[in-house]
Amino acid sequence: xxxxxxxxxxxxxxxxxxxxxxxxxxxxxxxxxxxxxxxxxxxxxxxxxxxxxxxxxxxxxxxxxxxxxxxxxxxxxxxxxxxxxxxxxxxxxxxxxxxxxxxxxxxxxxxxxxxxxxxxxxxxxxxxxxxxxxxxxxxxxxxxxxxxxxxxxxxxxxxxxxxxxxxxxxxxxxxxxxxxxxxxxxxxxxxxxxxxxxxxxxxxxxxxxxxxxxxxxxxxxxxxxxxxxxxxxxxxxxxxxxxxxxxxxxxxxxxxxxxxxxxxxxxxxxxxxxxxxxxxxxxxxxxxxxxxxxxxxxxxxxxxxxxxxxxxxxxxxxxxxxxxxxxxxxxxxxxxxxxxxxxxxxxxxxxxxx
Numbered sequence: 001x002x003x004x005x006x007x008x009x010x011x012x013x014x015x016x017x018x019x020x021x022x023x024x025x026x027x028x029x030x031x032x033x034x035x036x037x038x039x040x041x042x043x044x045x046x047x048x049x050x051x052x053x054x055x056x057x058x059x060x061x062x063x064x065x066x067x068x069x070x071x072x073x074x075x076x077x078x079x080x081x082x083x084x085x086x087x088x089x090x091x092x093x094x095x096x097x098x099x100x101x102x103x104x105x106x107x108x109x110x111x112x113x114x115x116x117x118x119x120x121x122x123x124x125x126x127x128x129x130x131x132x133x134x135x136x137x138x139x140x141x142x143x144x145x146x147x148x149x150x151x152x153x154x155x156x157x158x159x160x161x162x163x164x165x166x167x168x169x170x171x172x173x174x175x176x177x178x179x180x181x182x183x184x185x186x187x188x189x190x191x192x193x194x195x196x197x198x199x200x201x202x203x204x205x206x207x208x209x210x211x212x213x214x215x216x217x218x219x220x221x222x223x224x225x226x227x228x229x230x231x232x233x234x235x236x237x238x239x240x241x242x243x244x245x246x247x248x249x250x251x252x253x254x255x256x257x258x259x260x261x262x263x264x265x266x267x268x269x270x271x272x273x274x275x276x277x278x279x280x281x282x283x284x285x286x287x288x289x290x291x292x293x294x295x296x297x298x299x300x301x302x303x304x305x306x307x308x309x310x311x312x313x314x315x316x317x318x319x320x321x322x323x324x325x326x327x328x329x330x331x332x333x334x335x336x337x338x339x340x341x342x343x344x345x346x347x348x349x350x351x352x353x354x
Contacts, residue, residue: 008048055144068138076341096193173308186222191252234297235259287317294325
């Protein structure tokens with residue numbers, strides 16, 4: 001793929017690596033590529049970060065035909081920069097696009113585009129502990145015409161931002177509210193895709209949780225409001241009586257890259273991982289009888305997030321005395337050790353940017 005590069009006259013001042021927050025500071029450049037029904041993918045370019053000009057009748061503004069991904073670049077102690085399983089993000093975006101009737105962006109081009117942009121922005125990859133460069137590929141329809149249909153033109157873009165911890169709490173346990181009125185996804189819908197509509201529909205539940213002092217929402221299945229599925233920005237796992245439970249990928253739960261990685265590691269360590277439907281009643285019962293040992297969310301942004309409290313209706317369960325669990329800590333240290341190059345990557349998950 002030939003990528004045109006347009007250099008900006010003045011580079012931005014880089015932020016303090018010790019106070020990055022999450023998603024606040026965008027880098028100097030962005031990757032852009034266009035698709036039309038007549039020509040397919042064309043004009044790959046890395047250009048200065050700038051606003052996007054859209055016609056008021058742009059299909060995406062009215063009918064939300066867009067998808068996105070999220071991954072990170074990590075700087076090792078030796079100064080190398082590496083990605084973590086970018087091909088999985090590429091494949092998931094293809095799956096999301098298929099569901100929303102959008103053109104697929106080929107896996108090899110996706111990885112090449114990410115590597116090319118990160119190489120240009122390598123000075124933005126932070127080196128402070130627990131920091132990384134967050135990478136946001138996204139695609140949206142650009143056709144200007146009112147009417148619900150598959151658009152005739154699209155734009156694929158990638159932007160980046162240096163980040164610290166996703167949650168202000170860091171690796172400390174968070175409090176989660178179980179939502180039993182609103183629903184996030186149903187079978188046959190778009191719950192398994194990474195599209196903005198899924199997240200927009202979850203905000204009301206998040207607002208409700210925050211008003212009650214909780215960091216996140218645990219969503220139940222949309223049909224019976226009975227089985228636990230995922231948290232607003234993460235997959236979630238439960239350690240009950242020594243075994244791991246997590247919702248199956250059956251059309252309503254996102255196929256998380258971190259989720260998949262954790263399952264591989266856990267099974268290598270000899271744990272039984274049950275990808276099965278777990279009812280909220282059984283989960284709360286386990287919390288009451290002491291068999292619920294740990295809960296942790298998994299996702300690219302937060303990596304792993306221990307849960308210290310779970311509230312369902314009027315019942316509250318404190319998990320592991322509101323302390324990070326031994327297994328949760330070990331998983332976090334192992335996965336981040338691989339991502340930052342501190343531990344051997346025996347799975348072949350990391351991809352160096354040269």
